[in-house]
Amino acid sequence: MVQRGRGQLKTRGKHRHDPPPEDPWNEIGPRLWMGGHVRTGPAGEEPVVVRREFDLVLSLYQREGHGPPPDVEHHFAEMPDGPLTAAQIADVERFAVLAAEAVRAGRLTLVRCHTGLNRSGLVGAQALVELGLGVPAAIARLRERRSPRALSNNLFVRYLETGLPTARLLTGLDA
Numbered sequence: 001m002v003q004r005g006r007g008q009l010k011t012r013g014k015h016r017h018d019p020p021p022e023d024p025w026n027e028i029g030p031r032l033w034m035g036g037h038v039r040t041g042p043a044g045e046e047p048v049v050v051r052r053e054f055d056l057v058l059s060l061y062q063r064e065g066h067g068p069p070p071d072v073e074h075h076f077a078e079m080p081d082g083p084l085t086a087a088q089i090a091d092v093e094r095f096a097v098l099a100a101e102a103v104r105a106g107r108l109t110l111v112r113c114h115t116g117l118n119r120s121g122l123v124g125a126q127a128l129v130e131l132g133l134g135v136p137a138a139i140a141r142l143r144e145r146r147s148p149r150a151l152s153n154n155l156f157v158r159y160l161e162t163g164l165p166t167a168r169l170l171t172g173l174d175a
Helices: 086-104 119-130 135-145 154-162 164-172
Strands: 002-005 008-011 025-029 032-036 038-041 044-047 056-059 073-076 109-113
Touching: 025 119, 025 135, 032 119, 056 086, 086 109, 086 119, 086 164, 109 119, 119 135, 119 154, 135 154, 154 164
Parallel strands: 032 109, 056 073, 056 109
Antiparallel strands: 002 008, 025 032, 038 044
């Protein structure tokens, strides 16, 4: 739960972690995919390995052995599934622009995190905004195409609703 007080955002308790979707990744827009490093399979949580299915992979979480291979363009920015620093919000903005530019260039693009719900949802939704959708429509699309549990981190939804540049500046005031 996030509480506001004295101009700061504070997290009380740990953000709940939803189980990963069954699909390794889902198309959230033309040539734009959202996924995770794990999926829910018949035996429980199963690894998802990216091979050469995508031209560009943007990872917000990384686990050895989950790809992509060295000949696939891959960018990584470590990010928690919780309150972000101004620098981390800047990474979200940068990744969303990279994704939108790649999609416009006709490249298959995957945005992924651990379960493919929140961190990838933040970047994926912002990429959809960069491509012309409004914030409410982008969030609705993720929840329709990836999972109803996508962007269950309400702080990430507030970052999107506030606008990432404004959220980055406000977060930077706490530094």
